[in-house]
Amino acid sequence: MSKIHQVFLSLLLLTGVNVFAQKKILVARNTSEKITVDGKFTEAAWTTAPLAGDFVMFQPDNGKPIDSAKNTEVRILYDNDAVYIAATMHDDDPSKIRKEITQRDNVGTADIFGVFINGFNDGQQDFQFFVTASGVQLDRLATEDGAVSPDNFNQDFSWDGIWDSKVLITDFGWTVEMKIPYAALRFSKEKVQTWGLNFYRSIRRDRQHYTWSPIDSEIRSTRNQNGVLEGIENVKTSTRLFFIPYSSYYYENNESGSANKFKAGMDIKYGINDSFTLDAILIPDFGQTRFDNVILNLSPFEQQFSENRPFFTEGTDLFNKGALLYSRRIGGAPRFQPEDFDPVNETIANAPATVNLLNAVKVSGRTKKGLGIGVLNAVTERTYATVQNTATGEKREGVVEPLTNYNVLVLDQRFNQNSSVTLVNTNTLREGHYRDANVAGLLFDLNTKENSYNLSGDFKYSTIYSASQTDGFKTSLNFEKTSGKYRYTIFGKYLSADYDINDLGIAFQSDYHNIYADFSYRILNPTKVFNTFRTDVKSSLELENTTGKLQDNFINFSAEGNTRRNDYYRLLFQANPLESFDFYQPRISGRYSYIPRSITTLFVFSSNYNNTLAIDFNPSVKWYDEKGRRDYGFFFSPRYRINDKILLIYGFNYVRSMNDRGYVGHDPTNIYYAERNIKTITNELSGKLALNNKMTINLTARYYWSFSDNHDFFVLQNDGHLSPATLVSVLDENFNVWNFDLSYAWWFAPASQISILYRNNALDYRNDIRRGIGENLKNLFDNSLNNIFSVSFRYYIDYNSARKWF
Template structure:
């Protein structure tokens, strides 16, 4: 090859790389004209604004330019209050545009347009705003590993279906964003269009799926100058009324309170709740829990879900601790019994401050106070009644410093503190985290060190540390990590952690396609190995090899397969419920298969069989999940889910006796049925139905005594009945109307019941009859929340 040819080739390669890596830039245009958000894009000023076009496919065929009959044109205007976005989304078959009506933040079967805004252009966090072709809004705060759709901003949008496709207009107030104080703004910006019937997504600035990070691959928005954002002060007063009725009697409750959001400056926001009311939050899915650990519940209270990405750093914050179950039980004599033990502790108030500076420093502060709670105790011998404190006045505090740099890396300091009044247990946990990525987002080094101090009857402390390395780009990826957890590692006062006193080694390698083949639209296979060893006994508690496969076919059906082999004898250090004890767990094989049909079809279905085989005679577990859904039209849909699990010759702890720790061999069955219905009157008014019936039993047939070796020997003298039969019923029928931005009227009818017994009833019809003949509680409630923007009030007066 001649020098000229070599130089030419080098230049072509170099410039092709530059073209590939170049970020698109869009100029925002200033306007003094009043922009009406009606989806018609007919104001004169739009005609002179710069156009963002030439969208590129994000998935499945990454890098493919959008076709001319699907061209997309986006423009941006701004004034002192907000930025305005218009989008013309061309479609050669507008009658095929998907536009299902859903609740807010539910994507559904719809085409979507979205804008991703990073006000600091630091490649770290997006404010994302979506609108569907049905006019439904969705929004979230997004980092590379977290999308918080519980965050709800106040912004306007309208869409229209046209002869050429559909059109969008959006108004996003500066109060919904965070950016620097610079006179000339430079923001990270990207637009995304989803064509649902083709299961395709396109972005304005190309996102290369060979690279692990998405946010740093945004384009640039320039042109916003000399803006003076208004004061960010929002008041959300609410009032609610409840009527509750059961066999015990009836009760009427009226509540009123206030949520407050205040922009301390351009970067930080104060959120506070006064006289909290969580009566209309989703019910918890209670189960028959025979594990040595508490059941972990999802958080449904808006204050603890909105904008909490900073507080999730280090996994030290389990918000259900705040206002959850009391931390102690009363001490009683043989003559006494507990007649009233509150299941939850009342929250008095809570505040949080969060935000990020122009230099990438994220600061989060959360404080909550719960009230003193007492149990009632009756002395059966003399009839005396006394009360004992089971949870004192308690203060919960979270503090987070998260410094981001190089657009893709961070170092984080977290502190979680629980202080209880009086002589009750106090706890403090601190953590240092790091997440470092190469400039090209090809490799990642991460790790942490966490240290806890517990002040109780006998003080103790513990720690946990982990380090890991991963290749995060390309078709072939791999990673490995190791961790050490000390015996007294305990974060359970404000966090949740089940396992301690072990060290671990983990490694994985994966292959994926980044463009469709003749068989698959997407395909990924991952191989992993995982070993955990108890620190004290040096015995293996986990030893597994696994294969995970996930693929989407050309018909956009999804297929998943998990195969996990545990070919070693392992030991469970938690099931015995006694310090220093452990129980043998035989070798096993786990198989899980999942098929999910293309959700563009009116009828969709999820099928998931699972099977676990132990190297022990007659011991196995099999389960089956079936989830059909039918979308009658864009307004009405019904979904049903049935989940069944059968455990044959399962073994678990049941009691303590003179011989020591007692285990039982038992048969178990679990059945759960869910019915979910949705009828949307329009994009702001919805009727929702959620019903759940859960039944489970545990029938013991043989008993054993746990030996110091970890193995079981028969116990023929144990005769107590430790069988369990558990029935649970929940029913919610609700009406929601977003009658103004950020303002909602909600009407809820709720019915629920719970039955626990030692008598196992295997006849399903009798179980259903028993739960409906039990003391069902019925609640009817109305709640009104009204959003008040200080600036709107100020302008009116």
């Protein structure tokens, strides 16, 4: 090797070693010139703005410089209203740029450009704005680790900012121009601003992700690896006051008749200062939110639903600290029986499914010293059900949910760019003699300066005020190695018997302690076979406090990775090697039932979504150490992208439990179990027709059928085992649900939308099993089909623009 080659190699290695060493700096230029967001960069001010370039790959080949043929260049301007971003993405073959059109916040199969902005430069929270090559906007508040690529299924895009963008496809690649108003950001009042900044580019056909400021994938924390934006000075922001009035019309028809309903209300957003925002919702309307995937629930726990209401999903990162808020409690199903209800002589003739939300307000933001403050208040109305005497037919009204006030307070102090201490308090106050509740939590999340190790934990205390006061607590401690190829976690927690957060949160179990550990290995750069690869070994032991009996145990091994063809594979093997006991299935405090040992295997395959036809496939089997008892399932989902505007996805899920054993009832002396066969079939179909990047037609349909066929009966013994019994009154269960939504949505202006929805749904529950799908569908549609047609109009009004009208 020549000396020249030796020197060149040394320089290359030195560059590779130091690629992550220093943060990049970009200087924004002030402009008084009007910037038109058209993707053309024709304004003279753009020529004065410094250039950000030299992007580096984040995944899969971490640290590799971008190919010169795909060079990416970005500039930033600012005025008193907004920051402006101009990005040029070169491509050696523009015809291969992926540009599927989707709804907002849906990545699809498209190339992407993004900008990450942290107005406090504290490494804790990014405001991330993405635009696809088809012009679709995505945005999110990034607070979790690894929040770089937007096509991660686990990332939360519920927050929606109000900003503008334009994309152009050119003969050399594509361009993006963005206007991000200060109202969509949070930053201090300092005259001279220093922001955290990064730019992101995804080349979809190669599944390659690049950033301007290099991000070391050996370190789990990514937000504090951003670069720096300087140059923004003496900004005089406008009043941040926005009104979003809406009106809706609903026509509903079912076997009970038909009805028309009009609604009108308003959302208000007010910037208390540059850091804090007040959100209020007056006379809310959630009639067009997505339907819930209701199931036949044979477990002792309530079914938990996803939150689909925008007010409770947008900008709620602070309120989710400590997992003490389950927002579906607010305006959810009534939880009380009418006073003096006599189940022998009375029946509930008419009960509302949900409680009306009267109003809700939230205030959130963060000071320049890193203190985040969040306050949420909501009020639900007093709700009645109709109670009928079965003998006389006489009817009366009974309260099933009193007037209720819900409150959440969060104080979150960040420090050292990667650590925080948090205080959370939730409070539920009900009118009259009904139970009240208060829960407080103290959380900490500490990381070393190098982000190599993490120590986190919590202490939570609950108090229930009812006929008598009960107090409980929960505490946990987690130590984790968070960098490198080899990582590990050791975790422990303890919950007391009376720990109860279910008035405003959700927790299914208490009165146990647990220890958990895992060890993982991952590759950081591609191999000949895999772009990404990871293996995990996990183990857990969980014991009930009062008896000391084992409540849960497992050890599992999993391996997952994306191949060079960008197909995804995952294999899991899990053993529950010890006998354990279920303290919840019997439904009576102090009783428990035996759980046999088991082995589970699971395989997941997901082919490359870049292909016109892609397939998701997931078989699983679970064997119990009990004669004839096993579970198996099969999920199959093909997806066909006809073109960039049309996508169809079908999902089929089949689950079968053979000789499952579970609770079916009790009397004053005995608890009864049944051995049963359970079958569940779910068919789902979704379709999208994008007329353009602001107008889509969407179809979502779901048919769910499940039955439980009891064939042998038992009495639960005091030692948790079962002895045979004879029962004649326990009935089988047959459950069918149908949901169909066809919607049209047009975002005709920023945050302004016209939406039209046709919905029909049906539910059929009976105690005799119908084994043919045709017969089940006939019963479902003949008896309970409900049709809804609705039109909703929302319009965004900026106070600063509106006052010019007058």
